Amino acid sequence: PPRVFSGIQPSGDLHLGNYLGALQRFVRMQDEAYEQTVFCMVDLHAITVWQDPKELAHSTRELAAGFIASGLSPEKSILINQSQVPEHAQLAWIFNCVARMGWMQRMTQFKDKAGKNAEKASLGLFAYPALMAADILIYHATHVPVGEDQKQHLELTRDIAAKFNHDYGVDFFPLTEPVIEGAATRVMSLRDGTKKMSKSDPSDASRINMTDDADAIAKKIRKAKTDPDALPSEAKGLEQRPEARNLVNIYAALSDQSVDQVLAEVGGQQFGAFKPMLADLAVAKLSPISTEMARLMAEPDEIDKILARGAAQAREITAPILQKTYDIIGMVR
Ligand code: ATP
Ligand code: MG
Structure with a gap:
C-alpha cells in the first residue's frame, strides 16, 4: 500500500525553498489517497x-509549528521528531x-557540506x-516528496x-519513488542564482x-x-538567466501557474515592476502561516x-518492521 514519508532538518529557519519544494507538497499529499503519511x-x-x-x-518546535501552520494535521498525518522514534x-x-563506502563518496551533498x-x-x-x-524504509514508505537536491539520496x-533484499534473499524493503514536481523543486539563493536556497x-x-x-520579505526581494x-515572454528566454529564472519560478509556484502563464502576464516588464508583485504574493502566502x-x-x-x-503512533509501524529486519538478519531476540 502506498505510504508517504518525508522530513525536514531543524537546522535553522524554514525558508521559501522548504515551503515550495517540500511543505506545500506534503500538505497536498496528505489530502490525497495514501494509506499513511508520515512527516x-x-x-x-x-x-x-x-x-x-x-x-x-x-528549531525543532518551530519546525513542528511550521508543519502544522502550513496545513499538516496530526489527525491526518503522523508528525514526529526523529530521535523520539x-x-x-x-x-x-x-x-x-x-x-558501501564508494556509494557514499559519490554523494554531492557530502562534498558540498564537507567542503575542502x-x-x-x-x-x-x-x-x-x-x-x-x-x-524512509522503516515505514516501508513508497513515495517521498523532496526537492531536487535530494534526488541522489533517494537513488x-x-x-x-535492493542490496539488502538481494543479500538476504528476501523481498522486504520496497523500492521508493521520489516525488519531485512543480515549478519550485530547486529554489535558488537570492544572492547567487547558481546556489540553492538553504x-x-x-x-x-x-x-x-x-x-x-512583510518588510523583510519586500526588502530581500x-x-x-x-x-x-x-x-x-516565454520560458526559453530564461535559459541563460539563472536569477531571473529563479524569481519567475518562485512566482509561478506561489501563484500555482506554469512559467509560461506567468510570462504571458509579466513578459516585457522590468524587475523594478516585477519584484514588488512578487513580494506582495510572497507576503500574502507566508504571513498567515507565520x-x-x-x-x-506560544504553547x-x-x-x-x-x-x-x-511518536507512539509511529512506533506501531516501525517496531514490527525493525523486528522483522532483525529476524531476517539472524539476530537473536
Ligand atoms: P540545510 O542547509 O541545513 O541542509 P535545507 O534548507 O537544505 O537545510 P533540508 O532540511 O536539508 O533543508 O531539506 C528539507 C526539504 O526541503 C528537502 O525535501 C529538500 O529537498 C527541500 N529543499 C531544501 N532546499 C530547497 C530549495 N532551495 N528548493 C526546493 N526544495 C528545497
Ligand atoms: Mg539540505
Whole structure:
C-alpha cells in the first residue's frame, strides 16, 4: 500500500525553498489517497553539523509549528521528531553495514557540506544518506516528496533496499519513488542564482524565511540579484538567466501557474515592476502561516504533546518492521 514519508532538518529557519519544494507538497499529499503519511523533523540529521542545544530544541518546535501552520494535521498525518522514534537510528546502523563506502563518496551533498576539508567533517555527515534510507524504509514508505537536491539520496535509498533484499534473499524493503514536481523543486539563493536556497547559508539575505515579516520579505526581494534585462515572454528566454529564472519560478509556484502563464502576464516588464508583485504574493502566502506559527509557539507544551502522540503512533509501524529486519538478519531476540 502506498505510504508517504518525508522530513525536514531543524537546522535553522524554514525558508521559501522548504515551503515550495517540500511543505506545500506534503500538505497536498496528505489530502490525497495514501494509506499513511508520515512527516518528520529530522533532528538526528541536523546534528551531522554542529547545532547549539538550545537552538536545536527551539528549531525543532518551530519546525513542528511550521508543519502544522502550513496545513499538516496530526489527525491526518503522523508528525514526529526523529530521535523520539528510536527505530530510525537502529535501522540506520544496519544500513551502514549494507551501504558501501564508494556509494557514499559519490554523494554531492557530502562534498558540498564537507567542503575542502573533508577530514574534519563528522562521520555522521558522511553516513547521512544511510540514516535517510532508514527514515524512509522503516515505514516501508513508497513515495517521498523532496526537492531536487535530494534526488541522489533517494537513488541511494533504492540501492540500499535492493542490496539488502538481494543479500538476504528476501523481498522486504520496497523500492521508493521520489516525488519531485512543480515549478519550485530547486529554489535558488537570492544572492547567487547558481546556489540553492538553504537554511545553512550564512547569509540571511540569501533566503526568505517563513518567519520574516512583510518588510523583510519586500526588502530581500528588492535586493535580490538580477540582470538588467526585461523579462522575456516565454520560458526559453530564461535559459541563460539563472536569477531571473529563479524569481519567475518562485512566482509561478506561489501563484500555482506554469512559467509560461506567468510570462504571458509579466513578459516585457522590468524587475523594478516585477519584484514588488512578487513580494506582495510572497507576503500574502507566508504571513498567515507565520502568524499561526507564532501562535503555536506560544504553547510549546502543546507541540510536545503532539510530537509524543506522533511518536507512539509511529512506533506501531516501525517496531514490527525493525523486528522483522532483525529476524531476517539472524539476530537473536
Ligand atoms: P540545510 O542547509 O541545513 O541542509 P535545507 O534548507 O537544505 O537545510 P533540508 O532540511 O536539508 O533543508 O531539506 C528539507 C526539504 O526541503 C528537502 O525535501 C529538500 O529537498 C527541500 N529543499 C531544501 N532546499 C530547497 C530549495 N532551495 N528548493 C526546493 N526544495 C528545497
Ligand atoms: Mg539540505
